[in-house]
Amino acid sequence: MAIDLVLRREWNARAPRGDYTQLDSTKGVKVHYTGGRVDEAIVSDHARCVALVRSIQAYHMDGNGWIDIGYSYVACPHRKVFEGRGLHHLPAANGPGLNAGHYAVLGLVGNAGLVRPPDGVLHAIVDAIEFVRRNGSAGKEIKGHRDGYATDCPGEPLYAWVRRGAPRPAGGDEGGGPPAAPPFPGRLLGYPPVMHGEDVLTWQSQMRRRGWELDVDGAYGPQSRDVCRRFQRQQGVTADGIVGPITWRLTWEG
Structure with a gap:
């Protein structure tokens, strides 16, 4: 299926506190986890995913002093991909001196509570990877945060999946292809005038x-x-x- 992207305005993201550094291309993607406890209730309540992403942004901006959330994209159990810093913007989560090499994609799992990634998270991570390859000049590498940086991230279950090549869960892409277009609105959209x-x-x-x-x-x-x-x-x-x-x-x- 096509990526189910949650735009920044849709999750009520705070505006960045400065300009992003341009990221022309990368070797690929590094996969992350939160490093803290993730409430298992997010699996059945997407509103909790939204709240968690907003809290991560607040911690990165107010705690770390970063200009924005450190991740390029965030994958949740409902197979939705939250827009973080987005395409062609340098992430901050990969580690000093390592951010220019890869986009940073967070899976909403942690080191307690929700530890093992549900299929929806794995699908969403792959959706994000395919998206940045297609639109963001990302290369083929798929690494864990710990590859090149001293950290437990992205946790053993998620890292084992990364080392297997980040395959889609059994059943593949069951979404059935891209979504159907809504009905044509009945007028041609053009310019000029606005x-x-x-x-x-x-x-x-x-x-x-x-x-x-x-x-x-x-x-x-x-x-x-x-x-x-x-x-x-x-x-x-x-x-x-x-x-x-x-x-x-x-x-x-x-």
């Missing part, structure tokens, strides 16, 4: 989930048009910068 509406917001949100850098503000202006053109060229359709029925469908299913 167009506003929930249909614009819906399209922008999905494009952002797919890794395209654009503002999710409900305003279809020059930035949205230019992203649309690049997406259309990628999909092999007419690159006119207009979101019509075909481009709308490909936004979800292409």
Whole structure:
């Protein structure tokens, strides 16, 4: 299935306290765990996952003095991937001198409570890895945090899985392919002039989930048009910068 990305605004992330360092490409990904106790109740209550991610960000910013959460992405038991620092931004969690080598992906398991990663966490980590390879110029390496840094992270169960090559759990990608597109809103989205509406917001949100850098503000202006053109060229359709029925469908299913 396509990645189920929880954007920063959707988990009510705090704004970073400074500018990220550009990360052009990496060798791959390093996998992490929280290092603390994770309440097993998060497996049946996604709201607890959201609260945990927010608490991790607060600890990293207020306790460590970092500009933001230290991870690139966070994987939860519901097979959702939280956007942390995101694509092409230097993480902080891999260790001094090691952050430029790999994106940092956290699985929401710890050293007590929820220790063994549920299948949803493993799937979500793989979803994140495939996402940064496809959209973030990440290489093929999949390492644990302890590879190159003195730490127990990501814990024995998760590290054993990493050393096996981070395979998907038995049953593979049971999601059944990309999600179906919502009904076409009935009007063409184009610029000029700037167009506003929930249909614009819906399209922008999905494009952002797919890794395209654009503002999710409900305003279809020059930035949205230019992203649309690049997406259309990628999909092999007419690159006119207009979101019509075909481009709308490909936004979800292409």
